[in-house]
Amino acid sequence: MTPELLSLSNAPGMFVAVMLVKILAVFGVVMLMIAYATWVERKLIGHMQTRLGPTMTGPCGLLQPIADGLKLFFKEDIIPAQASKLSFVLAPMMMVVPALVTVAIIPFGRDITLLGYIIPMQIADLNVGVLFILAMAGLGVYGVVLAGWSSNSKYALLGGIRSTAQVISYELAAGMVIVAIFMLSGTLSMRGLVEAQQGPLWGITSLPAWIHNWYIFSQPLAFGIFVICSLAEINRTPFDLPEAETELVSGFATEYSSMKYALFFMAEYANMIVLSAVISTLFLGGWDGPFWGALNLFIKVVGFMMFFMWIRATWPRVRYDQLMFLGWKIFIPLAMLNIVVTALLILL
Amino acid sequence: MFKEFAQGLWITFKHLSPKYRTTVEYPKQRLQPSERFRGLHRLVLQHDREKCVGCYLCPTVCPAKCITVETAENDKGEKYPKVYKIDLLRCIFCGYCVEACPVEAIEMTGNYELANYKREDFEFTKERLLK
Numbered sequence: 176m177t178p179e180l181l182s183l184s185n186a187p188g189m190f191v192a193v194m195l196v197k198i199l200a201v202f203g204v205v206m207l208m209i210a211y212a213t214w215v216e217r218k219l220i221g222h223m224q225t226r227l228g229p230t231m232t233g234p235c236g237l238l239q240p241i242a243d244g245l246k247l248f249f250k251e252d253i254i255p256a257q258a259s260k261l262s263f264v265l266a267p268m269m270m271v272v273p274a275l276v277t278v279a280i281i282p283f284g285r286d287i288t289l290l291g292y293i294i295p296m297q298i299a300d301l302n303v304g305v306l307f308i309l310a311m312a313g314l315g316v317y318g319v320v321l322a323g324w325s326s327n328s329k330y331a332l333l334g335g336i337r338s339t340a341q342v343i344s345y346e347l348a349a350g351m352v353i354v355a356i357f358m359l360s361g362t363l364s365m366r367g368l369v370e371a372q373q374g375p376l377w378g379i380t381s382l383p384a385w386i387h388n389w390y391i392f393s394q395p396l397a398f399g400i401f402v403i404c405s406l407a408e409i410n411r412t413p414f415d416l417p418e419a420e421t422e423l424v425s426g427f428a429t430e431y432s433s434m435k436y437a438l439f440f441m442a443e444y445a446n447m448i449v450l451s452a453v454i455s456t457l458f459l460g461g462w463d464g465p466f467w468g469a470l471n472l473f474i475k476v477v478g479f480m481m482f483f484m485w486i487r488a489t490w491p492r493v494r495y496d497q498l499m500f501l502g503w504k505i506f507i508p509l510a511m512l513n514i515v516v517t518a519l520l521i522l523l
Numbered sequence: 524m525f526k527e528f529a530q531g532l533w534i535t536f537k538h539l540s541p542k543y544r545t546t547v548e549y550p551k552q553r554l555q556p557s558e559r560f561r562g563l564h565r566l567v568l569q570h571d572r573e574k575c576v577g578c579y580l581c582p583t584v585c586p587a588k589c590i591t592v593e594t595a596e597n598d599k600g601e602k603y604p605k606v607y608k609i610d611l612l613r614c615i616f617c618g619y620c621v622e623a624c625p626v627e628a629i630e631m632t633g634n635y636e637l638a639n640y641k642r643e644d645f646e647f648t649k650e651r652l653l654k
Contacts, residue, residue, distance in 0.1 A: 223535040227546045489535040490528075 181292035189292065197298050198279075205278055208476075209444040210240035216484045223488040244437065252433040255327060262325035267431065267438035270318030273311040274445035280304045281452045282366050282461055284468030296468065297366060304365040305357070308453055309350055312408055315446065316342045319410075319417055319427050322439075326430035334426025337495070338417035341407055344502030345414075349404035351510035352397045355517040356390055356457055369461035389460040396513050398458045400506050402479075405454060407502070409446040412487040419492060451479035556633040561616045563634040564609055566652040567627065573653060574628035577602040581620035581629060589613035590620060607649040611637060 183190050214229065214237065221228030229236030254263055284296030301307050316338060323335015357363060360371035374388045391398045407414040418426030428439045455461060455475035464471030493501070537543070547554055556562065567574045577594035593606035620629050639645055 219539075222544070223538050225538055225543045225545050227544070227548070230548065485532065485535060489531045 178288045178291050178293045181289075181294050186292060189290070193289075193294055194298070197296075201278055201283070201298060202275070205275065205445065205448060208448050209441050210244070212444045212447065212480060213243065213440070214239050215481070216487075219481065219484050220488040223485070247433060247437040250433040252435065253430075255430050257327040258430065259325040259327070262321045263430075264435070266318050266322035266325060266427075267435045267442070268318075269321060270315055270442035271438050271445060273315040273318075274442050274449055277308055277311045277449045278445075278452070280307055280365050281449070281456060281472075282369050283472050284462050295366065296462070300364055300366045302362075302364045304368070305353060305363050305457070308449075309346065312446075312450075313342070313346060315442070318442065322431070323417075323427040326427070328430050330423045330425075331427050331429045334417040334419075334423050334429070338410065338427065341410075341414065341416060341498060341502075344499060345404040345407035345506070348502060348506035348510050349401055349408065351507065352400045352404070352513060353457060354510075355394055355397050355513050358514070358517050358521060359390065359393065365456055365461070368456060369463060372460040373463055387460055387463055389458060389463070391458040394458065394513070394517070396509065398454075400510055400513075401457070402454060403501075404506065405450040406483065406486070407498070409443065409450055411443075411447065411483055413490045413493050414498060415492055416495060416498060421492075447480055447483060448476060451476040451483075454479060556635060560633045560635070561618045561631045563611075563632050563637060564614075564620070564647070564652055565630055565632050565654075566607065566649065567630060568653060572597075572603060573607075573649070574626050575604050575607065575624075576626055576628070577604045578625060580623040580625065584619045584623040586617060586619065587613045587615045604649065607652065609647045609652065611645040611647055612642070 179185060181190055181193060217239070218228035218236070229239040232238040232242045254260060279298040280301050282295070282297035282300075286293050286295050288294070319338040320335045323331045323333070323338070326332070356368070360368050362368060362371065372387055372389050406412075410417050416426075417423075418428060420426075423429070428436060431439060452472065452475075455472060459475050462468040462472045464474070466474070577592060579592055579594075582588070582590040582592050589610040589612075591606060591608040591610075592604050594602050595605040597603055616631070618631055621631055637645075
């Protein structure tokens with residue numbers, strides 16, 4: 176019997192069990208990565224600034240994320256008297272959930288065959304995968320805007336408004352830049368994208384077997400623009416204007432305390448992980464690489480996250496007008512040019 | 524522009540190496556203060572009693588007015604400080620008392636760990652200063 180794709184119709188019990196295992200595994204890994212991303216960030220930036228980072232909690236400060244979590248958990252949860260209660264409570268959740276939901280469509284390995292069924296190493300294979308990512312990224316911003324608006328504080332409001340403007344400008348460029356990718360792959364599904372990147376690079380066969388035609392080689396400009404736009408979308412330095420400490424106290428998170436504040440932090444790191452995974456899948460062949468499937472993806476994601484931290488340790492924040500200039504006058508025209516050039520090359 | 528970006532990134536990358544590390548992990552690792560460091564005061568002992576002759580020059584010169592001296596005469600007819608107190612909460616560690624002393628009876632040590640829990644504990648009496 177040839178193995179068939181496991182689905183709800185041919186083996187409902189097994190499908191649900193496998194799904195639960197996959198969801199728990201992915202959720203667990205992402206949560207652990209979020210916790211230890213904070214540790215890595217503090218250590219890495221510390222050493223880059225000739226400091227040490229956390230050292231006192233456990234060996235090398237390894238228990239720091241746990242200590243931070245406990246501390247924030249036991250802090251008083253303050254809701255400002257003039258705040259809009261419902262949206263104030265809702266905002267942090269609206270940031271975390273879209274970030275975590277996006278992980279569901281990242282493929283993290285080759286299909287495995289178990290008991291005569293093919294099990295895809297991906298929680299859900301949406302045929303509109305990338306569209307879903309863009310949608311969720313857009314939805315995550317509502318959390319920031321809502322947090323800024325409902326806090327009833329001028330700094331929070333400014334942070335929220337900056338975030339809207341920033342995300343609108345950069346989502347456009349990011350969206351346009353990946354159009355070129357779809358033109359090459361002919362599919363929006365993440366699984367399809369990974370499969371499309373597995374041919375030999377430029378038809379050269381003498382390269383090591385694991386170097387495939389990842390889209391970073393055919394679309395370097397798109398890769399660069401997408402990475403920068405991702406930085407802007409997840410509010411990381413040098414585009415961290417919504418929470419610019421020097422001007423806006425803590426931006427949209429000013430009025431938040433306790434676990435709600437922790438949720439904002441989790442959302443920031445979850446977004447970072449998800450976007451690293453998305454960039455890896457779109458441009459670096461996803462789980463494709465020299466090692467075992469999920470490990471390749473893990474290495475790529477960690478690499479991107481460290482690069483983002485490195486950038487944070489190095490560059491100052493851009494000015495607001497520079498941000499808008501970069502988004503509207505440089506990236507969008509470049510993205511359009513990229514589409515045109517790619518289209519011409521495909522036609523020829 | 525890209526060259527400058529790369530230069531910046533290279534600088535931060537270089538600083539990852541341990542030779543740039545400047546942090547002293549304080550409670551585990553302590554630096555030796557210099558000879559001339561002005562820390563906690565000490566009254567110098569000579570034979571069985573303090574060297575101080577009770578001339579009142581140190582409370583006079585003290586800009587923070589933190590030294591209290593009361594003198595008396597012992598059975599040999601020598602003047603000595605019956606009370607000698609330094610209020611460390613007022614002291615600014617300027618070292619003028621050390622400079623003013625004609626008999627070099629007061630000096631400053633390298634002790635800089637002077638935190639305490641109670642206000643009274645910052646009042647250093649003669650007995651504590653002689654230690």
